[in-house]
Amino acid sequence: MRNNNIRSNGDSLEEKILNRIPWEVFGLSFFLAVVASFIFDIGTGLFVLAGGALSTVNFIWLNQTLSKVLLREKRKALKTSGIVFALRLVLILAIFFIIIFFFSKKIIAFAAGFSSIIVVLMFEALAVMSRLKTWKN
Amino acid sequence: MMAMSSLGLMLPSSIAVGLFLGYILDKALGTRPWMLIVFFLFGAASGIYNFLRGLNKLQEDKEKDEIENEEQ
Numbered sequence: 001m002r003n004n005n006i007r008s009n010g011d012s013l014e015e016k017i018l019n020r021i022p023w024e025v026f027g028l029s030f031f032l033a034v035v036a037s038f039i040f041d042i043g044t045g046l047f048v049l050a051g052g053a054l055s056t057v058n059f060i061w062l063n064q065t066l067s068k069v070l071l072r073e074k075r076k077a078l079k080t081s082g083i084v085f086a087l088r089l090v091l092i093l094a095i096f097f098i099i100i101f102f103f104s105k106k107i108i109a110f111a112a113g114f115s116s117i118i119v120v121l122m123f124e125a126l127a128v129m130s131r132l133k134t135w136k137n
Numbered sequence: 138m139m140a141m142s143s144l145g146l147m148l149p150s151s152i153a154v155g156l157f158l159g160y161i162l163d164k165a166l167g168t169r170p171w172m173l174i175v176f177f178l179f180g181a182a183s184g185i186y187n188f189l190r191g192l193n194k195l196q197e198d199k200e201k202d203e204i205e206n207e208e209q
Contacts (some may be wrong), residue, residue: 014138055149062145069196082192086185089148093181096152100177104170108160115153121142128138 022056029116047106051113148184155180
């Protein structure tokens, strides 16, 4: 019983973190976009924000895919959700290609926004680790 | 959470590294945008490959856990 309580608390905490990560990614990219607009130009800021938005959408899609993989039992289901996610990835790659071909000077700004998820995930991992250390102590 | 984080990091980090290398090489060699395209493709391919491998491993771990639970 106690074990179940601990597990459900852990699960709800995980769910909370997973739900807030997309908001944090978008918030960070918005902040970076504002900074980039001041340092460079508004166009650069918009590309950073667009990269952050794409990263947010990518994480939401990933979350949905993984939830399906973990809930469903059959291997066929894994392939189906894998294919759906692969098609979404193709869409993301197409967006990158459009930017490379038509706005190649702004690709680093877009990549910076798209990579903002790396910073957010590192921050969340550190926060979870510090919380675990507190529980241990 | 761990799986989500590692899978979530794979694609953006691979693409970012590929784009960065491509951008630097393009600047150095004056071949814009070809190096950018080539290294972006390398990054995307490695990201997708690692993502699919991670997804497969996750599913295998899940199946192993289920078998162990059934045995108990």
